[in-house]
Amino acid sequence: MPICLDSISPGLLAHAATVPDLDEALRLLQDAAGIRHGDVAGQYFYFMDAEHSQWFEASTAQRVIWLKGWIEAEKADLKRYR
Structure with a gap:
């Protein structure tokens, strides 16, 4: 299944930010996007400590910003291979 970042709806993104x-x-x-490996996510969220306490303590709005940034990183990674 090819990766389709457009499958991540605004509602799903908002829900994920509450997790x-x-x-x-x-x-x-x-x-949702068909991403099987977390390589890009691992690189994007490198600044998180092992317990991901920054995520846990962040506001939902901040989490949305981070998740949107990660999606942009995934898009950039896909462009490298197309």
Whole structure:
């Protein structure tokens, strides 16, 4: 199945931002988009500590900003291989 970032709806993005665990939030979005590997997410969220406490403590609005940034990183990565 090819990766389709357009499958991540605004509603799904908003829901993922409310999930207290970063890995679970990303899994929701990655599953919707058909992303099987977390390489780009790992690179994008490198600044998080091992417990992802920054995510847990962040506001939903901040989480949305981070998730949108990650989606842009995924788009850039896809362009490299097309």
